[in-house]
Amino acid sequence: MRLAFFSPLSPRRSGISDYSEELLPHLASGAQIDLFVDGFKPANTSVRERFQWFDYRANPAVLNRLGDYDAIVYHMGNDHRHHQGIYETARAFPGIVVLHDFALQNFFIGLSREGGDMSLYLDELEACHGAQVRADSEAMLERGAFSLSPTDTLRYPLNYRIARNAEAIIVHSEWSQSRLSTIAPAVPVARINLHVLPGDEISPPLLSHEAKPRRVEIASFGHITTEKGIERTLRILAGLRQNYDFHYTLVGQPDGFDVSEMVRSSGLTDRVTVTGYVSLDEFKRRMKTTDIAINLRERTVGETSASVCRVMAAGVPPVVSNVGWFAELPDDAAIKIDVGENADALLRAYLIKLMEDSSLRQRIGENARRYVQEAHAIEKSAQGYLNFIRETVAQRVRRRFVRRVSAELALLDIKPTNEKWLRGVATAIARLTPTELFVAKD
8 A cells, every 4th residue: 555645844843744654654664655745855864765755846746756655645734834835736636634633723824924915715605604793793893803712713713615525534533523524524534642662661769658748740742832721720820939949941932922021920930941842752751740630621622742741751750631532531531620610610620639648649640651652652653544535435436426316316306305316316326335345355
């Protein structure tokens, strides 16, 4: 099986780059893979030497060979800096789209603002959600009152065109799978868990039996954005500093706001470190010296968190918001904070309990580690990809046949109310093209 694989890779600073570089060697056990990159040379030597790669930004003609592959896999995220070319190619050459974020509002807003033309965003809004929604947003923009609430982001996710145009879709949560099955009911959707590597599954040193209390290491991992509850966390920690010995480390690059000023205004300059961007190895090393990991969401765009999976694999108890994919984590392997008016009080209470009780931290961390070892092992994720891709390829002939029959029925002006007749047609199609004939066998 030959695959064309579109994804950001290093030196692009993206969690999806790390994800793909870890996944590729495992996928290669069952497929021949060529990489397609958007204007850069892969920096990872092992990736560059093992896989043939093509820069379709420098040489667009290489896209003409996509018909030679059994399947095309597109990794789509919310950062326009890394995914613009992938989005454009996926629209032109339909394939299997891995949606790392359910809602793509930020992608289109970022693309429009960078180009100085909000019509890019408005055009997509109209194409996905209608002329009235576009008119309402255009009026807000003209008044300078444009802002997105969490409700708006999920009500208008701007994923209709890429989802309905896809041959198949891969997501990482039941939350996303159920919504996409409604948005694009004719497109197969598979849920495949974010993976962890065997090397991630190492517990930090157990320090619960020390003779005297030690400083508790708290950390947040990943891009530092306004949606991740950093302001809330700093506010709560500022109220605890007099009674608890802790240090809070933000491991990642600030994106879009002045976190250093926020730290100063919270009076926590001596208790907080902001690392900036770090390598993946350093990222993992810091997890192994962390006691409590905080990964909140003020709003969700249907994302999953590789950093949460990694801290769980490292045996660190995660504190997360009880929304989207995060709500699907086992209750005994993560501390879940309900979003709402009680969020501050809940976060404060849980942090106090975790800082005071090292044995509780250890139990939750061990539960977290066992869970990801079983549910998120990279071998399972890679096999899930290969099975779903084979099934998608095998079903291709059947889907084309069904589409042709649907087109003929439309020309005959058959009405949906003629249910008995349509059921007869469906039965005949099922008899002529039974699904089991088209499913790939291992």
